[in-house]
Amino acid sequence: MAISSGVRRHRAWVEAAGRRWLVIRGDAYLEATRESSSFSVSIPMRRAERVFADAESLDAKIVVASGFGDRTIITGELDDAQFDYEARTIHLTGRCKSAKLHEMKTSEKWTNKKPDEIIKDLAQKAGLDADVTSAKVRAGRKWADDYVKLSDNVSFAAVIHKMSELMGARWWVDADGKLHVKDDASGTYTISYRENGSGPINSDALRIRISKNFVAAKDVEVKVKSWNQKKKKVIEAEKKISGKGGKVAYEYHIPGLEQDLADQYAKAKAAEHVAHEIQLQADCIGDPDCAPGMKLQLIGTAFAQSLDIDSVSHAFGMRGHLMTISAKSAKDGRE
Structure with missing residues (x-):
């Protein structure tokens, strides 16, 4: 569940070269969208200048303080170090282990x-x-x-x-x-929204924005055709997902598929085409327990349902910790 109350001193660190370095400010972009997650942090130059100047390559880990202790939000390696001799800071950038x-x-x-x-x-x-x-x-x-x-x-x-x-x-x-x-979620993160008549809105998100894609909401029909050289025949598969407001059709030509692969491919592509029917962005107090690969359960609004979390963007440092969650899904009940 999103963090909605409580005030505490916030800190974040980058662990590299066998030490913890206090982060002045930083960002981490966590992805489940075919891209590497990445991070960018600034640390004081004092005691760190020689360490990072002499380093050839370094593994790194970003750790933030939470109400449940220190938590890692990304593990990877450094790509770049920039030395700012006016501000007396070092700016570090890196990517998660998927970079390889x-x-x-x-x-x-x-x-x-x-x-x-x-x-x-x-x-x-x-x-x-x-x-x-x-x-x-x-x-x-x-x-x-x-x-x-x-x-x-x-x-x-x-x-x-x-x-x-x-x-x-x-x-x-x-x-x-x-x-x-x-093919299933690694957990569920909950955000609620409730209006109180003429009173203030009650929500554990700072801001919620939702968009509906009317093309993705239509009936979707996917056809897959594949020439199987060994069997000397065309393999065909079809998947339909019902919707409203008309129909859109897609056709794919993939070489060398067997029937079971063609069926699975059609099913996967149809699901992909409707997945962005509902898209959500929510700004919340930073929570290291929220991560891509989880489900987001939205309570309240006309779009109350479960969505897939694609990315979580963290902004942290001495001034606090905020995050933006991006999630999407077809409307519940579509098959």
Whole structure:
């Protein structure tokens, strides 16, 4: 549940080079949107100048104080250090552990492996622990071969995203640097909103903004067609999700799919097209327990339902800790 009361002294630190450095101000952008989470902090230069000037590469962790003790919100490595000799500060930027997945490339062919097995293999090569939902379908050698031909030397992240699509799952890296590829949420965060007649609004968010996409609210029809060279036939799959206000249709041509993969791909793409029907942004008091990959349960408003949290942006330092949550979902009940 969002933090809505209580006043306490706030602090944040960056842990690097075997020490904790007090953060004057900073930001952390936590993502479950195919991008690396990142951070940016400023620390006093005193005692830190020589350490960061001499460093070649450094792992880093951002820690914030909360009502339940010190909590890590992102683990990764530093990309850059800027030394401001007028302000006597050092500005550090970095990315989470998923940065390696975007940097490392592959042209590997996997022989009849399931998507989750491919993801675990790539995570291991990038030095990441992985928690991956078991897949019911196999990526198959034929599909893997054709995919590599279409996009040779692709990043690990691109392959993981494609496998996640086939599984109908989302992927993100948590605060401790562990990769998750899941078709369900890792927890629920609750925000409430209640009007009191002519009195003040009661909410544990500072501000809530919601948009409705009328195109995503329509009936959605997805068709997938694939030429299977081995079977000398066209594989076809279709998925429809009911809505209101008309119909939109999408068609995809993917080489080398078997029927089960085509069915799963159509299902995943249809869900993707309706997922941004309702989009929410909520500004709240900073809470390290809120993270991408969770569900956001909205109580109150005409849009009260559960949404998927895509990103959480934290702003912290000596002046306090605020966060902005971005979440989206199709309207409840659409199938």
